[in-house]
Amino acid sequence: MITPSALTVTQVNTYIKSLIDEDINLKAVIISGEISNFKNHYRTGHFYMTLKDDKSSIKAVMFSTANRRLRFMPEDGMQVIAVGRISVFERDGQYQLYIEDMMPDGFGNLNLAFEKLKQKLSEEGLFDSVHKKPIPECPMRVGVITSPTGAAIEDILNVLGRRFPLAEVVFKGVEVQGVNAAPSIVNAIKTFDELKAADVLIVGRGGGSIEDLWAFNEESVARAIYNCSIPVISAVGHETDYTIADFVADLRAPTPSAAAELAVPDMREQLAYVRSVRLFLNDFMQNKIANERNRIASLINSKSFVKPADMIKSHRQYLDNLILSCESSAELNIKKHRLEFSSLVGKLDAMSPLKVLSRGYTMVTKEEKVLTSAQCVQTGDELDLYFADGNVRCEVK
Numbered sequence: 001m002i003t004p005s006a007l008t009v010t011q012v013n014t015y016i017k018s019l020i021d022e023d024i025n026l027k028a029v030i031i032s033g034e035i036s037n038f039k040n041h042y043r044t045g046h047f048y049m050t051l052k053d054d055k056s057s058i059k060a061v062m063f064s065t066a067n068r069r070l071r072f073m074p075e076d077g078m079q080v081i082a083v084g085r086i087s088v089f090e091r092d093g094q095y096q097l098y099i100e101d102m103m104p105d106g107f108g109n110l111n112l113a114f115e116k117l118k119q120k121l122s123e124e125g126l127f128d129s130v131h132k133k134p135i136p137e138c139p140m141r142v143g144v145i146t147s148p149t150g151a152a153i154e155d156i157l158n159v160l161g162r163r164f165p166l167a168e169v170v171f172k173g174v175e176v177q178g179v180n181a182a183p184s185i186v187n188a189i190k191t192f193d194e195l196k197a198a199d200v201l202i203v204g205r206g207g208g209s210i211e212d213l214w215a216f217n218e219e220s221v222a223r224a225i226y227n228c229s230i231p232v233i234s235a236v237g238h239e240t241d242y243t244i245a246d247f248v249a250d251l252r253a254p255t256p257s258a259a260a261e262l263a264v265p266d267m268r269e270q271l272a273y274v275r276s277v278r279l280f281l282n283d284f285m286q287n288k289i290a291n292e293r294n295r296i297a298s299l300i301n302s303k304s305f306v307k308p309a310d311m312i313k314s315h316r317q318y319l320d321n322l323i324l325s326c327e328s329s330a331e332l333n334i335k336k337h338r339l340e341f342s343s344l345v346g347k348l349d350a351m352s353p354l355k356v357l358s359r360g361y362t363m364v365t366k367e368e369k370v371l372t373s374a375q376c377v378q379t380g381d382e383l384d385l386y387f388a389d390g391n392v393r394c395e396v397k
Contacts, residue, residue, distance in 0.1 A: 143198030204235030
């Protein structure tokens with residue numbers, strides 16, 4: 001029998017889970033360990049495993065929604081770095097790691113820092129599509145932030161000059177590698193933003209190792225891109241290279257050359273479009289003019305233009321017939337209403353009290369009220385007697 005102060009197992013597990021879930025240090029953890037007891041649950045697609053080192057182990061699960069992004073298949077004995085959160089599986093009362101991303105170990109501290117910052121900024125919403133600004137269709141000023149000596153600026157200028165030479169290129173040379181690279185890039189982005197010096201901004205450099213590209217993985221650069229009011233296209237490295245700047249930028253280009261192509265339209269395509277529109281408008285106006293000419297010719301050849309006098313005569317005859325019809329209809333209506341009036345007058349005359357008085361009858365009133373009985377009269381009353389030709393007043397004796 002359970003006493004009133006006792007807790008159920010479920011209550012205990014739920015309480016412990018709430019404590020762990022509220023611990024901010026356990027919401028985003030990066031764990032290095034060896035995989036053991038790996039199971040691929042083929043029916044659900046989930047991965048179940050244990051991560052261990054030489055002293056301890058922890059249960060882990062990676063759901064199918066997360067593991068389908070993996071570029072390798074985990075197996076027992078593999079050293080990995082797992083990114084996820086710690087929580088409690090209430091049914092068994094067991095805490096475990098819920099893995100959201102995983103990679104083979106050996107990437108080093110830079111990759112760990114990359115994943116940690118990526119997760120942090122993602123949770124803050126800096127990568128959300130709702131914050132992405134649209135790239136203008138026809139920018140007249142293209143800002144470029146990159147090294148003044150690298151191949152990237154040459155590639156960008158060549159593509160911009162070929163595709164859309166009408167656009168003005170506003171260039172700001174920066175350091176793209178080393179300890180001063182990130183502050184240099186941040187200052188350049190802020191300068192463009194404050195001066196509104198471009199319609200679209202290309203920020204990038206050529207390819208290299210993760211160390212070479214690290215300036216574009218700095219938090220300060222990511223926040224500068226996010227806060228910039230000018231749409232930013234990231235162009236860092238080669239097609240397979242990804243940096244934090246790529247995730248936070250409004251548009252990611254795989255190479256600097258591709259960034260230039262995405263930044264401006266192809267003038268040849270624009271000219272071809274203008275020519276096609278001009279041809280369409282020319283054909284449209286020619287057809288319109290031809291149709292109007294045919295309509296005018298039809299009007300000129302119509303009876304109204306060829307023999308206007310006949311049309312006038314025809315309309316006059318129609319008007320005369322209309323007048324005669326109106327006059328005839330009016331006369332019939334007058335006759336009809338006269339007969340109805342005469343009938344009503346006859347009925348009113350037949351019902352007139354004067355007709356009755358003319359036959360020798362009188363109408364007696366007392367105080368302007370018609371008397372219909374002798375009982376209404378007393379001696380001394382003054383009565384008015386109305387005849388057909390006048391009235392008299394008398395006193396009752």
